[in-house]
Amino acid sequence: MFLDRFRRQARTLLALSAAFAGLAAAPAHAVPSYARQTGMECSGCHVGAFGPQLTPAGIRFKLGGYTDSDGKDGKIPLSGMLLADFSHTRQAQDPPPDGLEANDNTSFDQASLFIAGRASDHVGGFMQLTYDGVARNFGLDNTDLRAATTTSLGGQDLLLGLSLNNNPTVQDPFNTLSAWGYPYVGPAAGFGTGDAASLINGGLGGIVVGLSGYAVWNRDWYAELGSYRSMTPTLQSRLGLGRDDRKLEGNAYWRLAWMHDAKSSAAHLGLFGWSARLAPDRTVPGPVDGYRDIGIDGSYQFLGTREHVWSVFGSLTGELQHTGADGTRHRLIEQRLNASYHYRQTWGASGGFFATRGSDPAAATRGLVLQADWTPWGKEEAEPPAGWQWLNLKFGAQYWHYGTFAGTHSGAADHDTFSVFAWSAF
Numbered sequence: 001m002f003l004d005r006f007r008r009q010a011r012t013l014l015a016l017s018a019a020f021a022g023l024a025a026a027p028a029h030a031v032p033s034y035a036r037q038t039g040m041e042c043s044g045c046h047v048g049a050f051g052p053q054l055t056p057a058g059i060r061f062k063l064g065g066y067t068d069s070d071g072k073d074g075k076i077p078l079s080g081m082l083l084a085d086f087s088h089t090r091q092a093q094d095p096p097p098d099g100l101e102a103n104d105n106t107s108f109d110q111a112s113l114f115i116a117g118r119a120s121d122h123v124g125g126f127m128q129l130t131y132d133g134v135a136r137n138f139g140l141d142n143t144d145l146r147a148a149t150t151t152s153l154g155g156q157d158l159l160l161g162l163s164l165n166n167n168p169t170v171q172d173p174f175n176t177l178s179a180w181g182y183p184y185v186g187p188a189a190g191f192g193t194g195d196a197a198s199l200i201n202g203g204l205g206g207i208v209v210g211l212s213g214y215a216v217w218n219r220d221w222y223a224e225l226g227s228y229r230s231m232t233p234t235l236q237s238r239l240g241l242g243r244d245d246r247k248l249e250g251n252a253y254w255r256l257a258w259m260h261d262a263k264s265s266a267a268h269l270g271l272f273g274w275s276a277r278l279a280p281d282r283t284v285p286g287p288v289d290g291y292r293d294i295g296i297d298g299s300y301q302f303l304g305t306r307e308h309v310w311s312v313f314g315s316l317t318g319e320l321q322h323t324g325a326d327g328t329r330h331r332l333i334e335q336r337l338n339a340s341y342h343y344r345q346t347w348g349a350s351g352g353f354f355a356t357r358g359s360d361p362a363a364a365t366r367g368l369v370l371q372a373d374w375t376p377w378g379k380e381e382a383e384p385p386a387g388w389q390w391l392n393l394k395f396g397a398q399y400w401h402y403g404t405f406a407g408t409h410s411g412a413a414d415h416d417t418f419s420v421f422a423w424s425a426f
Helices: 002-025 032-038 056-063 233-238
Strands: 078-089 105-118 123-132 137-153 156-165 208-217 221-230 247-261 265-279 289-302 308-323 328-343 347-358 365-374 392-404 417-425
Touching: 032 078, 032 105, 208 247
Parallel strands: none
Antiparallel strands: 078 105, 078 417, 105 123, 123 137, 137 156, 156 208, 208 221, 221 247, 247 265, 265 289, 289 308, 308 328, 328 347, 347 365, 365 392, 392 417
């Protein structure tokens, strides 16, 4: 019985994806439309009231297909987001980054429109359309459309779901993998975690389409299995994504995790992986490269009464590559560890360690990122101006320090970057 219902919801999900895609083609991180839909404060689902880091309630909302509601009609499933920053690097960049100055950049980083909400009791999702203020172009950004239903197995609750998405790990409910990993924003003129990255760590984000099925048993055990296909260059162009001639062939994405919600605290431990074959250039016949990514991750949150909130997240990813006609092997290891503290959902302090190393010495990059931020209307009793009850606003400062960059210690600190940012969602 529930399988028939699940098939019907899968068909509805595909129809919804077509409708969302039509909106994306037409001229025309906390998502406030979800708060309006549920009648909840943003702090109910997000640590610090604003940003991608989810509480257990936020995880349940995502796994349930973004469908929870306060039962009231008339909600408009639209939200917006703006992000701007000023950055200074220790050494001016030569040549300057595209669209920016050699140093001391003030930039309007992006403006996004979210189509986000429930389509039925079992179907919902979000689609992000973004204007890149540096590159000065519009394009389809992160998208996650879901169908979910509940039944039982062995006398315990069983949630079954489907996710149609365009970025491996964007569907992940935890905050350890690339799509929603720390730091959640960064300077447009910064260097990030270096140029070397595993395939699962954003290597194909935005230019693929994938479908995965997932299950949550007894509220504690999570499993997911899916696969992706490359968008055609024509579709990439129509969606404002440029052109990437790589072609993803046989692949499988999987995820296993234990998670536990103890009300005043929460934790998870997980395994994840992606095996894929990737043609470097679909326009030129040649050997297909192989990638095998596998990793472990975990997190702990102390929520208490929400006056003091502590979080620790970490992951370790290993990648084995077989590239070229001779199948040359390359290895890559990525480490991430970050911690955060928030007081009354308003004042936040966080820090993260990142390290990448591999068989290619030039892949090595290692450093720290520190952040302090202020969310003026994070706590429930702090009201924004009249008429702006759903406004989210965050101001912050970041400092990136590099001990190694692109395989060398000498001059690594020249990449150190200080930035301040303003981030709003409404």
